[in-house]
Amino acid sequence: MSGDGEQLMLEGLPQPKRRARPAVGGVPLAEHLPVARVCVDLVPAHLDRVFEYLVPAALADTAVPGTRVKVRFGAQDVNGYVLERVAEADHDGTLVPVRRVVSAEPVLTPQVARLARAVADRWAGTLNDVLRLAVPARHARVEAEAPTEPQDPEPPSPSATAWAPYRGGAAFLQHVTSGGAPRAVWSALPGTAGERWPDAIAQAVAACVLGGRGALVVVPDARDIDRVLAALADAGIPRWTPGTRGGAVRLAADDGPAVRYRSFLAALRGQASVVVGTRASAFAPVADLGLAVVWDDGDPLHAEPRAPYPHVREVLALRSELEQCALLVAAHGRSVDAQSLVESGWAREVAADRATTRARAPRVQALTSVELAREGPAAAARLPAPAWRTLRDRLADGPVLVQVPRAGYVPAVACGRCRAAARCGECHGPLGLTTADGVPTCGWCGRLATDWRCTECGGGALRSVRVGSERTAEELGRAFPGVPIRVSGARAAGGVLASVADVPAVVVATPGAEPVAPGGYAAALLLDAAVSTAGASLRTGEDALRRWLTAAALVRPASAGGTVVLVGDAEERVTQALVRWDPSGYASRELAERAELALPPAVRMAAVTGSRDAVDTLLSRLDLADAEILGPVPVGVAEQGALEPDVRAVVRVPRTRGAALARALSASLAVRSARREGGTVRAQMDPAELG
CATH class of the missing domain: 3.40.50.300 (P-loop containing nucleotide triphosphate hydrolases)
Known part of the structure; x- marks a missing residue:
């Protein structure tokens, strides 16, 4: 077995002659291309390279590129994929033969193998990690199914x-x-x-x-x-x-x-x-x-x-x-x-x-606090009068969609006296309600807070902070008696609905779970807009606009009476992008700001998270002159038995230097693996969240 290393020779000296490999242990070898280069299924990062094995004559016709094989590595048999067959090995030492071919089906095509290697290099990973994502587990019974003579279908009808x-x-x-x-x-x-x-x-x-x-x-x-x-x-x-x-x-x-x-x-x-x-x-x-x-x-x-x-x-x-x-x-x-x-x-x-765009899109109205100022105290209602009237009036023409950003009944509660967030006494997780008369339940550990008392003022009463889809459906059911109320979501009783009929009904859905109405919704209400844009993530506004547009795209055009009402004081630029139906303009402005602030995707980043000593050691080996290291800073709280919480550092480089950062990070991870350094560490290129 060997890695990718090559023994350098002085210029002018004769090159060594490669000799044909004899039979090993009495086992004859394949006459044609007797050496297989194998990607072995090994976890350590320093073993992310190709290893060479001999191909016995008995496996010459089955151990072809792309097949699954068993090979000997150290004292154990491990899985692997044959990447290619060659006539001569790069390694001058003794090679061992492939043990057996698991399946003669070449499941790893050269194109996918090349893609997997490129993905591993771009994200500072290993080829094995990517192949686990790319190639599904073998199912022997399906693989053995007798093929039938395929019939060619009719060509598709061209249309644009x-x-x-x-x-x-x-x-x-x-x-x-x-x-x-x-x-x-x-x-x-x-x-x-x-x-x-x-x-x-x-x-x-x-x-x-x-x-x-x-x-x-x-x-x-x-x-x-x-x-x-x-x-x-x-x-x-x-x-x-x-x-x-x-x-x-x-x-x-x-x-x-x-x-x-x-x-x-x-x-x-x-x-x-x-x-x-x-x-x-x-x-x-x-x-x-x-x-x-x-x-x-x-x-x-x-x-x-x-x-x-x-x-x-x-x-x-x-x-x-x-x-x-x-x-x-x-x-x-x-x-x-x-x-x-x-x-x-x-x-x-x-x-x-x-x-x-104007002809195809519905009419969008944003009910912010400014728009609702004339409503007086009623402006603070979760479903203000203009939104309620839209729902009532449009129900006569078909289903109305109500998008709620959170699932459940009341996913977060607070003290009714001082309004401090209600926390679990065991793990300090947020408390919520699953029913109107239910016992507060921790969202982290699931414990029931039967005798909860506020740690700030000692009060025992609770008030809702965030209202979920189940509570919203209950309130709308009381407001519109006799109108069918459908709830769509991963945690809803009926699960995620694929579609609803073109009949009057109120459909309450969480983002991403909106069912399709064949004729389009008569209207859509997007509730709690401020919640959708209140996060600290770099992508909060982008995600909110994407979710709103996805829901609004299910509504009939304005010429057919389609109306979308956004309720709440969301971030102004996101709101205006929805009203104008201008996602590209919003994305262009966001990109310009990120370029000015040196944030992705204008730059490439890597987040390194783990114990402080492990993170410091990993970063010390990054030899990049143009890299900027931010942190490390603590993240979360210390786990039980740990002296201090994990830390995170962010490494930032110009976009043109992203490949160099990935190589340096991968090399440092390989050294850590080879030396079996202590602590825990996780490295991620281009993380979705930086907070």
């Missing part, structure tokens, strides 16, 4: 009707169909059936398939997968089934290991030409990939919570460059990162003009 209102939309599709690799950032508008974002994405995918290439669509959740698959079927690309060729497969972890692996193999074997899935599907082995699409790139579900923490948008951007495929970054809003792609010239903007 959903793209007609957008500048550059039709040109983008033509470029994709002709085999080009354009890169675009698209701001989607609301629309009727056939004009909505799933329809437009389906038409782009159909254009790619018509040109003879495959396509990949990555969306935040399972509901979006279903919407895209339905639109693809309408565009002439049906769901793939065994025995067919060229359809679309669904690739999501929630489907279970067997279903997911079957879909993965269909794409790998070229039976399915389109993959629609969630985060991990960004690595799907689509044959001859021509178009990659990410929908709603600002959704936090696109950020991988496991090391090395890559983001779907950036993974697909890397894939676009490596495989020369088209890329479409799409959303109702506009993330600052996507705006950066546009302003740098890396991607082109696809958007509608102002006249088209």
